[in-house]
Amino acid sequence: xxxxxxxxxxxxxxxxxxxxxxxxxxxxxxxxxxxxxxxxxxxxxxxxxxxxxxxxxxxxxxxxxxxxxxxxxxxxxxxxxxxxxxxxxxxxxxxxxxxxxxxxxxxxxxxxxxxxxxxxxxxxxxxxxxxxxxxxxxxxxxxxxxxxxxxxxxxxxxxxxxxxxxxxxxxxxxxxxxxxxxxxxxxxxxxxxxxxxxxxxxxxxxxxxxxxxxxxxxxxxxxxxxxxxxxxxxxxxxxxxxxxxxxxxxxxxxxxxxxxxxxxxxxxxxx
Amino acid sequence: xxxxxxxxxxxxxxxxxxxxxxxxxxxxxxxxxxxxxxxxxxxxxxxxxxxxxxxxxxxxxxxxxxxxxxxxxxxxxxxxxxxxxxxxxxxxxxxxxxxxxxxxxxxxxxxxxxxxxxxxxxxxxxxxxxxxxxxxxxxxxxxxxxxxxxxxxxxxxxxxxxxxxxxxxxxxxxxxxxxxxxxxxxxxxxxxxxxxxxxxxxxxxxxxxxxxxxxxxxxxxxxxxxxxxxxxxxxxxxxxxxxxxxxxxxxxxxx
Numbered sequence: 001x002x003x004x005x006x007x008x009x010x011x012x013x014x015x016x017x018x019x020x021x022x023x024x025x026x027x028x029x030x031x032x033x034x035x036x037x038x039x040x041x042x043x044x045x046x047x048x049x050x051x052x053x054x055x056x057x058x059x060x061x062x063x064x065x066x067x068x069x070x071x072x073x074x075x076x077x078x079x080x081x082x083x084x085x086x087x088x089x090x091x092x093x094x095x096x097x098x099x100x101x102x103x104x105x106x107x108x109x110x111x112x113x114x115x116x117x118x119x120x121x122x123x124x125x126x127x128x129x130x131x132x133x134x135x136x137x138x139x140x141x142x143x144x145x146x147x148x149x150x151x152x153x154x155x156x157x158x159x160x161x162x163x164x165x166x167x168x169x170x171x172x173x174x175x176x177x178x179x180x181x182x183x184x185x186x187x188x189x190x191x192x193x194x195x196x197x198x199x200x201x202x203x204x205x206x207x208x209x210x211x212x213x214x215x216x217x218x219x220x221x222x223x224x225x226x227x228x229x230x231x232x233x234x235x236x237x238x239x240x241x242x243x244x245x246x247x248x249x250x251x252x253x254x255x256x257x258x259x260x261x262x263x264x265x266x267x268x269x270x271x
Numbered sequence: 272x273x274x275x276x277x278x279x280x281x282x283x284x285x286x287x288x289x290x291x292x293x294x295x296x297x298x299x300x301x302x303x304x305x306x307x308x309x310x311x312x313x314x315x316x317x318x319x320x321x322x323x324x325x326x327x328x329x330x331x332x333x334x335x336x337x338x339x340x341x342x343x344x345x346x347x348x349x350x351x352x353x354x355x356x357x358x359x360x361x362x363x364x365x366x367x368x369x370x371x372x373x374x375x376x377x378x379x380x381x382x383x384x385x386x387x388x389x390x391x392x393x394x395x396x397x398x399x400x401x402x403x404x405x406x407x408x409x410x411x412x413x414x415x416x417x418x419x420x421x422x423x424x425x426x427x428x429x430x431x432x433x434x435x436x437x438x439x440x441x442x443x444x445x446x447x448x449x450x451x452x453x454x455x456x457x458x459x460x461x462x463x464x465x466x467x468x469x470x471x472x473x474x475x476x477x478x479x480x481x482x483x484x485x486x487x488x489x490x491x492x493x494x495x496x497x498x499x500x501x502x503x504x505x506x507x508x509x510x511x512x513x514x515x516x517x518x519x520x521x522x523x524x525x526x
Contacts, residue, residue: 087423091422103514144514146519
C-alpha cells in the first residue's frame with residue numbers, strides 16, 4: 001500500500017547507504033570478534049546487489065544491520081535517507097531457511113505479516129492467492145508447510161516477504177539449502193519477479209555464479225575481519241538465462257571473483 | 272496385530288491368570304481377591320463408588336486446571352523476566368525436590384479437611400511438570416523466527432501469542448500428560464491424610480476393616496479413571512496441535 005510518502009523517489013538514487021560500518025561481538029572470554037570492519041556500500045533504488053563471500057565474512061551480519069534487527073558498533077546506515085534505528089518500513093527479509101510456521105496453512109503463512117501489521121486479512125487474501133499463483137503454487141493455499149517440498153516452502157517464504165510490498169527486499173542465502181535444479185529454477189523466477197517490480201534487492205549468497213547471474217552489482221567480501229574487497233558491476237544483458245552462464249562475459253566476471261578469493265587463500269587446491 | 276485387539280488380549284490374559292491363580296491356590300480374599308469378586312464388589316453398590324470417584328476426579332481436575340493456569344502464567348513470567356527466572360524458577364526447582372506428599376498434612380492444617388486442601392495438594396504436585404515443559408516450549412522458538420517478527424516490528428504480545436505459544440504447545444501437552452496423572456496422585460494423597468469422601472478415603476476405611484476386595488475395587492477405579500484422564504489430554508492434543516510431527520502419522524513431505 002502506498003502511504004503518504006510524497007513524490008515517488010526515482011530509480012537510480014541511493015536507496016541504502018552504509019558508511020564506515022563496524023560490528024563487533026563480545027565473546028564470553030572477553031575477546032572481541034570483528035564481524036565487520038569499515039564497510040562502505042551504496043545500493044541504488046531498483047538495483048539488484050549480491051554480496052558474495054566465504055563463511056564468516058559477515059555478509060549475513062551486514063544484512064541484519066541494514067534490516068535494523070542487529071545494532072551496529074560504529075558507522076551509519078541509512079535507508080531512504082533515514083538512519084536505521086529500527087527495522088525500516090517497506091523492507092522485507094527472506095531467510096536461508098523458510099521458517100514457515102508449521103501450524104499455519106500456506107496462505108496463512110503468507111498473510112502472517114498482514115496480521116502482525118494489524119491490517120484486515122480478508123482484504124489481502126486475494127493478493128496472497130495471486131502471489132502464490134505467480135510463483136507456481138496455485139491450489140496449495142490450504143496445504144500445511146510439512147506437505148511441501150523444500151523449494152515449495154521457500155517459494156511460500158518469498159510470498160510472505162512480497163505481500164509486505166517492500167521497496168527493499170533483503171535475501172539471506174535464500175536458495176542455499178535447495179538442490180541445484182530447484183535453485184536454478186528459483187533464480188530465474190526471482191529475476192522475473194525483480195524485472196517486473198524493480199524492487200531494490202540485497203541478495204546474500206556464497207555462490208559466485210548465482211551472484212553474477214542475478215546481479216547488477218556484486219559485492220565481494222572477505223573474512224577476518226569482515227570487509228568489502230571489491231564492487232563489481234555486472235553489465236550482462238537482461239533477461240539472463242541459464243545459458244548466460246556459458247557466455248565468455250559471464251565467465252570473465254566469475255573468474256575475476258574467484259581470483260579475488262584465491263588471492264586470499266580461499267578456493268585453492270591444497271597440494 | 273491390531274492395537275485394540277492386542278490390548279484386550281493382554282488384559283484378558285492378565286485377569287485370567289489372576290483369577291486362575293487365586294482359585295487354584297485358594298488364596299483368601301483378604302489377601303488377594305479374585306477379579307470376579309472385585310467386579311461383584313463394584314456392581315454391589317455402583318452409586319457409592321460413583322460418588323467417591325466423582326469427588327476424587329473433581330479435586331483432581333480442579334487441581335490440574337489450577338496448575339495449568341498458574342503454571343502457564345508463571346512460565347510466561349519466567350521466560351520474559353530474568354528476575355523471575357532467578358527467583359521463582361529457582362524456588363520451584365528446589366521446592367520440587369521435596370516430596371510434595373510430605374506437604375499434604377500442612378495443607379490440611381492450613382485449609383481444613385474439605386475439598387480445597389485436596390485441590391491445593393493436587394495443584395502443587397501437577398504444577399512443576401507444567402512449568403518445566405511450558406518454559407522449555409516457550410524458549411524453543413527458532414531465533415530466525417524472532418528475527419522475522421522483529422523485521423515486521425511485531426509487538427511482544429504478538430510474538431507471545433502468535434509465535435511462542437503455538438511453538439510451546441507440543442511441549443506443554445507433554446507436561447500436561449504427566450501433570451494429569453500427578454494431579455490424581457495429589458488428590459488421593461490429600462484424601463489419605465484427612466477426608467470423609469473420595470476414593471482415597473474409601474481405600475483407607477476399607478483397609479481399616481480388612482475389606483481387601485473394596486480396596487482393590489477402588490484401585491481398579493483409579494486405574495481406569497487415570498487412564499481415561501490421560502487419553503482425554505491426548506485427545507485434546509490431537510485437536511490442538513494436529514500440525515506437529517508427533518500427530519501427523521503417515522502424512523510425510525513429498526520432497
